[in-house]
Amino acid sequence: MNAPIVQLQGVAKRFTLHHQNGIELPVLARVNLCVHPGECLVLDGPSGMGKSSLLKMIYANYLANEGSITVRSAQGALVDVTQATPRALVQLRRDTIGYVSQFLRVIPRVSALDVVAEPLIEDAAGDARAQQAAYALARSWLSRLRIPERLWPLPPATFSGGEQQRINIARNMIKPKPLLLLDEPTASLDAANTATVLDLIREALARGAALVGIFHDTQVGAAVATRRVNVADFRSVTPWA
Numbered sequence: 001m002n003a004p005i006v007q008l009q010g011v012a013k014r015f016t017l018h019h020q021n022g023i024e025l026p027v028l029a030r031v032n033l034c035v036h037p038g039e040c041l042v043l044d045g046p047s048g049m050g051k052s053s054l055l056k057m058i059y060a061n062y063l064a065n066e067g068s069i070t071v072r073s074a075q076g077a078l079v080d081v082t083q084a085t086p087r088a089l090v091q092l093r094r095d096t097i098g099y100v101s102q103f104l105r106v107i108p109r110v111s112a113l114d115v116v117a118e119p120l121i122e123d124a125a126g127d128a129r130a131q132q133a134a135y136a137l138a139r140s141w142l143s144r145l146r147i148p149e150r151l152w153p154l155p156p157a158t159f160s161g162g163e164q165q166r167i168n169i170a171r172n173m174i175k176p177k178p179l180l181l182l183d184e185p186t187a188s189l190d191a192a193n194t195a196t197v198l199d200l201i202r203e204a205l206a207r208g209a210a211l212v213g214i215f216h217d218t219q220v221g222a223a224v225a226t227r228r229v230n231v232a233d234f235r236s237v238t239p240w241a
């Protein structure tokens with residue numbers, strides 16, 4: 001089997017609740033996981049067990065308290081996100097790790113088309129042909145995800161939850177990246193759009209991406225999982241247990 005795209009070794013996460021006398025909330029411990037190209041690891045487990053926290057640690061939104069999280073970058077370098085510099089993390093997010101959450105971080109006054117095209121426009125670095133190609137591709141993603149054309153020039157702030165979610169998916173999947181983190185990407189979607197997202201996930205797997213996903217809809221999870229892990233297995237012992 002190919003080398004893993006992401007490897008977690010001995011990872012632990014605890015939260016310190018500063019507004020509650022600094023109480024420590026242990027969430028995850030001894031997380032050892034590898035995800036290889038073409039694999040979709042689905043995270044299972046009851047609410048509050050730490051599924052989202054695990055994804056956020058891989059994306060370096062949360063810092064692990066212990067252990068290492070090594071990501072193989074698009075350039076082939078091994079980067080431990082728990083140690084990486086802010087600059088290295090920005091680069092990793094730009095080229096290597098995509099993160100589709102349930103919520104779109106809305107940027108005021110930026111059109112839906114620009115929001116979706118932006119990752120490719122960044123790479124175009126002012127080249128007019130590359131910019132045109134980026135907008136053409138962004139339009140095709142908006143069509144495929146059934147965003148009505150009249151909405152394309154509008155900022156997504158007023159869009160419905162499902163429309164915003166589809167903009168988020170398009171923005172985070174338009175540039176093929178080796179590692180995709182999916183936190184309930186179909187939570188607000190109807191059946192037709194859910195089916196489209198399943199196709200997009202399968203296409204990402206077919207091109208060799210590694211995926212780690214959370215899907216509360218068990219049918220959706222079952223449709224894409226190549227492997228599942230129950231995050232309750234990594235639960236730390238609670239201080240009151």
Ligand SMILES: Nc1ncnc2c1ncn2[C@@H]1O[C@H](COP(=O)(O)OP(=O)(O)OP(=O)(O)O)[C@@H](O)[C@H]1O
Binds near residue numbers: 015016048
């Ligand atoms: N920033 C934070 N500060 C303090 N506690 C947090 C923080 N983020 C998460 N937690 C706590 O960590 C635990 C795990 O949360 P997390 O969101 O990872 O669970 P989850 O398994 O994804 O839950 P759900 O299925 O409900 O989305 C919860 O008890 C939550 O309250």
